[in-house]
Amino acid sequence: MRSPLGRAIGYGSAKEGVEHWWAQRISAIALIPLCLWFVAAIIGLVGADLEAVQNWAGRPLPAILLVLVVIAVFYHAALGLQIVIEDYVHKELAKLGLIIVVHLLCFAFSVAGIFAVLSLALAGSG
Amino acid sequence: MRSADRPLSPHLQIYRWQLTSVLSILHRATGVVLSAGTILLVWWLVAAASGPDNYEGVQDFLGSWIGLLLLFGWSTSLFYHLCNGIRHLVWDTGHALDLESTYLGGWVVVGATGALTLIAWIVGISRWVS
Numbered sequence: 001m002r003s004p005l006g007r008a009i010g011y012g013s014a015k016e017g018v019e020h021w022w023a024q025r026i027s028a029i030a031l032i033p034l035c036l037w038f039v040a041a042i043i044g045l046v047g048a049d050l051e052a053v054q055n056w057a058g059r060p061l062p063a064i065l066l067v068l069v070v071i072a073v074f075y076h077a078a079l080g081l082q083i084v085i086e087d088y089v090h091k092e093l094a095k096l097g098l099i100i101v102v103h104l105l106c107f108a109f110s111v112a113g114i115f116a117v118l119s120l121a122l123a124g125s126g
Numbered sequence: 127m128r129s130a131d132r133p134l135s136p137h138l139q140i141y142r143w144q145l146t147s148v149l150s151i152l153h154r155a156t157g158v159v160l161s162a163g164t165i166l167l168v169w170w171l172v173a174a175a176s177g178p179d180n181y182e183g184v185q186d187f188l189g190s191w192i193g194l195l196l197l198f199g200w201s202t203s204l205f206y207h208l209c210n211g212i213r214h215l216v217w218d219t220g221h222a223l224d225l226e227s228t229y230l231g232g233w234v235v236v237g238a239t240g241a242l243t244l245i246a247w248i249v250g251i252s253r254w255v256s
Contacts, residue, residue, distance in 0.1 A: 116171035
């Protein structure tokens, strides 16, 4: 009877473990300026009515940055939540199911966010 | 030795609380909080995109005391995760990993989180009042 370690010795690594790690760091780096911009922008919009928000989101730079924020945030969230699930959920089926649900939800929320920014932007510029 | 007989490493409750472990746990906790909180952002965007009535509804909720409490928690979590995330990125380059630097960096993160949260809310509230 061999231990799991004994069985694994000699096979080497799967050679693809670092992709997730890199994706998490790169999205983190992107989110540093994006988050600071977003918080400053939100503070600038305190008390604004819808027309002011539309005019703001209708300008190219805020619209592009908002879409980038949404993409980077949900990408980073999906990667991070996946790690949390992998660490704490030990039943294989539940783990896999939760990871799939989290990734799909993050994808859906980012599509909703991007759509909202675009329709806001077009309402503002139109 | 069979796998079942191997000693387990001691778990969380064995250790004394210390700054480094608390900040590490907080990083993960704020990450989860922010994931949930970001749904609020999408809700705000979608409401704004679907017309004045929906936008009013979200604005009223965010202006209520529970909305403000959520925003305060969200902003504190964001600033903490941002500052401590930068600390992690520095570690990833192999720097500042000794005991003294991890404590110094930890306190810098705590201070920066407090300062950024304070500044954001002072500016925000002064704009709200004026």
